[in-house]
Amino acid sequence: MMNNGLAIGVIAASIKQVSELGRLVKGAGYNVAASVEIKPGLTTPLPQVDVWVANLDLHDPSVRSVMDYLDLDGPPVIYEDDLQIVPPPTKAVDEKPLLPAEIRQQKERRLALKLRQLVRDSAAETRRRAKKVWVLAASTGGPEAVAEFLAGLPDELEGVALLYVQHIEHQAMSNLQKVVTRHCGWAVETTEEARVIRENTVYLISPQHQVELLEGGVLSPLQEPWGGRYRPSIDQVIAKVARVYRERGGVIVFTGMGDDGANSCTMMHHRGGQVWIQEAASCTIDSMPVSVAKKGCAQFSATPAELARRFVKLHQEGLRPQQS
Incomplete structure (x- = not known):
């Protein structure tokens, strides 16, 4: 029996790929609401759907305009590449490779899981998808500093979402969620299941497992x-946000020990995103923001409260921070 909870579109660069995606969607238990073959010079507006399942060559210039639409204004996108089964590194040498039918079944199950998670997310959320995503990165002393920053934000800031990456043990996550909820008027979500990134939401990145960030703006947990x-790895999360959101992304590095995040802050800067740091004098331990400052990519430095005021001005008034 087909599940009609989502209007699913399939989109690819050839009719063969479109047909293959359609069979994959149906095998996952869903109907296909729209099928689109991308041809050179395509100008027809894409159909309205809740989610796209796509097979696109991201390096093909002929699909660039379609990619820009899907990245910026379209519904969530699940790429066929993200459904591939990656064998574990400990796979036995004599283990038999999967048959094509087994690979298809696993891809169908993975697609079905992602779609079910999107159904739950769509039913629960009324907020619009975020167009701008910033990472809040912290370690030692982070919860207090980030709470002060969050307390300075209004209950609504159009189009903006935050990914909070805190070095923390998994058993302390529930307390962290309580702290964030108490100091912030935004929704607070974890990454234990796939979620569309919505505006006015803080997403707490789990230390227990990696997350993938899909091009359509969906956070999805991985088993690894x-x-x-x-x-969690601050460097990995910043790199994912820089890759997907580019100039619509940003990062604020708060107090913490070590240099996690410094390398990817350089990538964020080169992709056009903002890189801010907590000033050293207000940090419990200043190693993390100082390591970013040494990279020469920090564009603004201040206390958590001052960072919040500048953040609000940036997103309400389009203010560009001065190099500090």
Whole structure:
């Protein structure tokens, strides 16, 4: 029995790929509401759907305008590449490879899971999708500094969402969520399941598992743990936001020990996004913001309360921060 909870469109660069995506959607238990083959010079507006399932070459100039639409103004996008099954690194040498039918079944199950999560998210959310996404990055002393920043935000800031990446143990996440909720008038969500990134929402990045950030603005948990010394990895999250949101992205690095985030702040800067830091004198430990400052990419430095005031002005009035 087909599930009609979402209007799903399939879009690809050839009719063969469109047909394959259609079979994948139907195999996942859903109807296809629209099918689009991208041809050179395509100018016809795309149909209205709730989510696109796409197979597109991101480097093909002929699909650039379509990609820009999907990235900026379209509904969530699930790319066929994101449904690929990645074998674990510990796979036995003599283990038999999956048959084509088994690969398809696994892709259908993964697509069905993503679509069910989007159904739940769409039913629960009335906020619009965020067009601007900023990362709040912190370690030692972070909850207090970030709470002060959040307390300075209005209950509504059009088009903006925040991803809060705090070095923390998983068992402390519930307390962190309470702290954020108490100091902020925005919705507060975790990343235990896939979510469309909505405006006026703070997303707490789990230290237990990695997350992927899809081009359509969807956060989805992965089974893999974070690599490296830090959990969650600030560098990885900033890099994902810089790649997807470019000049519509940003990061504020608060107090913390170590240098997690410094490398990806450089990437955010080169992609056109904003890089701000908490001033050293107001930090519990200033290693993290100082490491960003040494990269030469920080555009503004201030106390958490001053960062909040400048953040609000930037998004309400279009104010560009001065190099500090």
